[in-house]
Amino acid sequence: MPPLSPVYLLRKLLGNERWRQHHVRASVWAALGLILVMLVGSWIIVPFEAPAPRATITSFPLALWWSVETATTVGYGDLYPVTTAGRVIAGIVMLVGISVFSIVTASLATWFVGSAAHRARQVARAVEHAGARGRADADQELRALHARFDRLEELIGGEGGAGPGVRR
Numbered sequence: 001m002p003p004l005s006p007v008y009l010l011r012k013l014l015g016n017e018r019w020r021q022h023h024v025r026a027s028v029w030a031a032l033g034l035i036l037v038m039l040v041g042s043w044i045i046v047p048f049e050a051p052a053p054r055a056t057i058t059s060f061p062l063a064l065w066w067s068v069e070t071a072t073t074v075g076y077g078d079l080y081p082v083t084t085a086g087r088v089i090a091g092i093v094m095l096v097g098i099s100v101f102s103i104v105t106a107s108l109a110t111w112f113v114g115s116a117a118h119r120a121r122q123v124a125r126a127v128e129h130a131g132a133r134g135r136a137d138a139d140q141e142l143r144a145l146h147a148r149f150d151r152l153e154e155l156i157g158g159e160g161g162a163g164p165g166v167r168r
Contacts (some may be wrong), residue, residue: 027107034100038067041093048085055082071097 042063049057056079057063066079070093081087 023107023110027104030100030103034071034096037093037096038064038071041089042067045081045086045089048083048089049081052083052086056080057086067093070094072101073098 042060045057045066046060046063049055049063050059057066062079066081069075069079070090073094081090
């Protein structure tokens with residue numbers, strides 16, 4: 001499957017460990033709640049709006065389109081409630097829609113920040129490991145140099161010369 005296909009992306013999302021995290025679950029439940037509110041709102045508003053004079057929401061398909069416009073705050077102005085009950089239902093659909101989009105946006109931001117923080121922790125661990133390894137290598141090299149100098153001092157001092165630190 002190509003990496004940009006919707007099925008591939010959905011499988012990656014659902015198969016990912018992050019799926020188990022709360023913010024992703026909250027987004028999914030919020031989206032499902034929004035769909036439910038849009039369906040119920042569309043179903044409930046038609047009996048209030050259809051018989052009203054100058055009504056624009058007169059059938060369930062029109063009401064469903066109106067609820068999508070309202071929840072996403074697009075509001076083309078082609079469909080709008082004219083009764084008080086319809087306006088209350090519209091207010092509920094708007095509030096739920098705005099809340100859900102806020103939750104989804106916050107979840108995406110959390111996911112991006114979490115991914116960046118995870119990568120930053122990995123880099124910090126790699127730098128720390130490299131630093132520790134570098135210190136260990138430097139210590140080993142320093143010990144080897146000390147051993148060589150000690151050996152050179154022994155050789156110089158052992159040939160009858162007065163090497164550093166050798167008293168006669």
